[in-house]
Amino acid sequence: MSDVIQFLLGSNATSRISLGSTDLAYADIKMSDLYSGSQSQTGERSPFETVTPLDSKAVVRAIATEVTQGWSNQELSDLYRTHRLLALAGIVTEIDRGMTDEGDPWFVFMDVRNEVFVHFGRFNGAYMVSCQAHEKPVWGDSLADLVTKFSEALQLSSDSGADRHNVVSIAKRSKNTVLLHPGAALAALVWSIYLMSDEVAAASPSLVPNSEDDVPQAHLLTAAADVAVLPESAQKTMIATIKAVLTKQNLADHSDREASLGSQPFSPASGLSMKAVGLGLSLVAISVGLPLTNVVSDNASFGSDATPAKLFQIDGLLSNIKAAVQLAEVAAMQFQGDHPEHQNTEKVLTPLVVTPTTSETGVADIIVDRIVQSVPSWHEITMSQASYVERKIDNIDNTEKETTARSLNAEQASEIRSVKNEEQKKEPVSDSFLQRFDDRLESVVLTDIGRLTEYEFSQLVVINEETELVGLLNDPLQSNQYAKFDDKAREYLTYILQNNENVKMVALQNEIIFIHIDAFNMANIDDPIYAKSWYFDDGGVISTVGLKSDIAMFDLVA
Amino acid sequence: MLDKITLKSPIQERDPRVDLGGWLKSLREGRGMSQRQLATHLSLDYYTFISQLENGRGKIPPSRYLDWAAALKQEPRSFVKKLMSHYDPATYDILFDDRDVKEK
Numbered sequence: 196m197s198d199v200i201q202f203l204l205g206s207n208a209t210s211r212i213s214l215g216s217t218d219l220a221y222a223d224i225k226m227s228d229l230y231s232g233s234q235s236q237t238g239e240r241s242p243f244e245t246v247t248p249l250d251s252k253a254v255v256r257a258i259a260t261e262v263t264q265g266w267s268n269q270e271l272s273d274l275y276r277t278h279r280l281l282a283l284a285g286i287v288t289e290i291d292r293g294m295t296d297e298g299d300p301w302f303v304f305m306d307v308r309n310e311v312f313v314h315f316g317r318f319n320g321a322y323m324v325s326c327q328a329h330e331k332p333v334w335g336d337s338l339a340d341l342v343t344k345f346s347e348a349l350q351l352s353s354d355s356g357a358d359r360h361n362v363v364s365i366a367k368r369s370k371n372t373v374l375l376h377p378g379a380a381l382a383a384l385v386w387s388i389y390l391m392s393d394e395v396a397a398a399s400p401s402l403v404p405n406s407e408d409d410v411p412q413a414h415l416l417t418a419a420a421d422v423a424v425l426p427e428s429a430q431k432t433m434i435a436t437i438k439a440v441l442t443k444q445n446l447a448d449h450s451d452r453e454a455s456l457g458s459q460p461f462s463p464a465s466g467l468s469m470k471a472v473g474l475g476l477s478l479v480a481i482s483v484g485l486p487l488t489n490v491v492s493d494n495a496s497f498g499s500d501a502t503p504a505k506l507f508q509i510d511g512l513l514s515n516i517k518a519a520v521q522l523a524e525v526a527a528m529q530f531q532g533d534h535p536e537h538q539n540t541e542k543v544l545t546p547l548v549v550t551p552t553t554s555e556t557g558v559a560d561i562i563v564d565r566i567v568q569s570v571p572s573w574h575e576i577t578m579s580q581a582s583y584v585e586r587k588i589d590n591i592d593n594t595e596k597e598t599t600a601r602s603l604n605a606e607q608a609s610e611i612r613s614v615k616n617e618e619q620k621k622e623p624v625s626d627s628f629l630q631r632f633d634d635r636l637e638s639v640v641l642t643d644i645g646r647l648t649e650y651e652f653s654q655l656v657v658i659n660e661e662t663e664l665v666g667l668l669n670d671p672l673q674s675n676q677y678a679k680f681d682d683k684a685r686e687y688l689t690y691i692l693q694n695n696e697n698v699k700m701v702a703l704q705n706e707i708i709f710i711h712i713d714a715f716n717m718a719n720i721d722d723p724i725y726a727k728s729w730y731f732d733d734g735g736v737i738s739t740v741g742l743k744s745d746i747a748m749f750d751l752v753a
Numbered sequence: 754m755l756d757k758i759t760l761k762s763p764i765q766e767r768d769p770r771v772d773l774g775g776w777l778k779s780l781r782e783g784r785g786m787s788q789r790q791l792a793t794h795l796s797l798d799y800y801t802f803i804s805q806l807e808n809g810r811g812k813i814p815p816s817r818y819l820d821w822a823a824a825l826k827q828e829p830r831s832f833v834k835k836l837m838s839h840y841d842p843a844t845y846d847i848l849f850d851d852r853d854v855k856e857k
Contacts, residue, residue, distance in 0.1 A: 291805075291808065291810050293804055293805065293808045294804065295788050295789075295800065295801055295803070295804040296787055296788045296789075296804070297787070297788070297789065299800075299801055299804075300801075301801035301802075301804055301805055303805060303810050303811070305810065309770075310811070310812075311805070311810055311811040314799075314801070314802065314805060314811075316799050316801035316802075317801075318799070318800065318801060323799055323801075325798070325799060325802075331798060332798045332799050
């Protein structure tokens with residue numbers, strides 16, 4: 196080892212960088228020797244006694260460490276916010292922090308029994324997090340980086356590629372880039388670790404009603420700012436949950452009641468608010484690839500011995516999130532419709548100023564219905580768990596705008612479509628063929644149908660190849676699945692477009708593909724996905740992807 | 754009312770482990786060891802854990818009791834007895850409370 200970088204941390208420190216192979220005097224110097232002047236009594240090298248080749252990142256980290264002892268103000272802010280967000284979610288934790296005899300900082304979160312369930316530290320210029328959920332500490336370049344590294348570490352801990360799908364990540368999908376406030380990501384990490392800890396989770400959080408004088412006003416005030424770091428999608432989810440439940444409880448008719456969310460700041464300790472914040476944190480955690488139960492990080496859990504109970508647990512979570520996201524869109528837009536003065540004002544989407552109105556009475560029923568409908572039939576649980584969870588996540592994204600658009604009035608829907616059109620400008624869409632086809636289906640307004648890009652469609656097909664369903668792009672239709680467009684085809688198309696809410700469209704140069712998205716949830720061995728295409732004299736092609744039973748009703752199965 | 758309910762931590766008193774942490778720190782310093790050196794001796798992944806323990810947060814895993822006793826040059830039985838008196842005082846009292854023994 197000839198290239199050794201040497202930094203000292205104390206006030207008497209001097210820096211020396213040895214580059215030459217002839218500078219043997221420093222060949223055996225270890226970082227720990229330089230930080231503390233201490234020598235290992237055993238002569239063995241500890242994990243934090245590192246000899247580092249010259250590396251620009253190491254230089255930056257070492258300089259940063261030299262300059263900063265203890266946590267920075269921003270780091271402390273994020274850590275304390277995490278503590279407050281956990282409290283808002285109903286999780287009672289205690290925190291503590293300190294510094295080593297060398298000035299390196301640590302920060303711990305403890306459960307109600309005063310047991311540490313996560314330890315953050317920084318030394319040797321690197322950040323680390325340690326918890327029960329992962330055997331070895333995870334290292335990163337910052338607290339925010341620990342979130343990514345922790346997610347990656349859990350995925351890498353799986354033995355096979357298939358098992359890696361057990362950790363669901365929306366973020367890894369190119370279209371769904373998730374931009375998060377570092378504080379939100381950190382809170383999601385601790386939330387995830389907390390939920391993964393069996394022993395900790397077994398200790399139920401305690402809610403203690405206090406007298407009016409005991410209400411921590413400072414906590415009330417900071418709650419708003421803390422929740423605001425969560426991404427807008429998570430906040431919408433929280434809004435939908437709160438509004439739906441309040442409406443369900445008939446509180447909408449009493450919007451002037453003291454307990455309603457619109458009349459006062461966010462109530463940090465209400466059970467409803469806790470559920471909402473917990474849901475928001477869960478959504479953030481999932482979006483960055485963090486699991487929410489130890490089931491997810493357990494290799495064996497989704498293997499051959501996966502139990503229906505475990506799968507149902509995950510499904511329930513995803514279904515709730517899916518429903519909440521869908522309803523959040525609806526609720527938010529309805530609220531804007533009722534309060535036009537807040538149009539284009541993002542702040543109305545925060546949970547701090549939501550006032551349920553009687554016009555939203557149906558929202559609660561819808562969300563309950565959605566959750567019920569989202570619970571899978573048992574045959575789905577026999578499918579590959581990876582693709583199963585992937586599809587559930589897909590549905591969150593694929594259906595929310597669709598649901599929203601169908602629930603809005605014409606004017607609002609028009610606005611949504613204009614946004615969609617902006618997003619799709621890059622797509623090579625043949626509107627002329629689309630228009631010609633539109634003319635043939637007079638009863639259906641094709642422009643109201645949500646679109647998928649070709650890439651999104653290919654991803655949908657790839658996912659379902661794992662479940663041995665038909666893949667249209669990679670598994671070309673047999674010749675008998677082509678036919679000339681006729682009245683039967685028109686009737687069938689009209690049927691699926693008018694009777695299925697969740698139909699998407701892929702508009703290619705000379706082909707339009709209609710996909711019944713929900714069919715991918717409903718398909719099974721007895722009723723598989725079926726694709727069929729019809730051609731026109733002008734060379735255009737119409738294809739459908741849906742349940743075989745649907746097309747069979749029109750006697751169109753080849 | 755919703756706004757009159759708030760969270761209250763059950764951890765309201767100074768944890769006795771803080772005293773134990775001070776004791777562990779005195780043992781380490783008595784041996785002339787830095788926190789990093791002790792962590793190295795114990796093959797710990799992160800030496801900030803030593804500081805955490807000395808501040809009365811967390812516990813030494815039972816599987817490492819003997820390693821710690823050796824590192825701090827302590828007689829194992831009395832060392833573990835001291836740990837138990839702080840980590841699990843109820844059990845400690847049942848097993849070692851001299852007053853009960855005398856009464857019997």
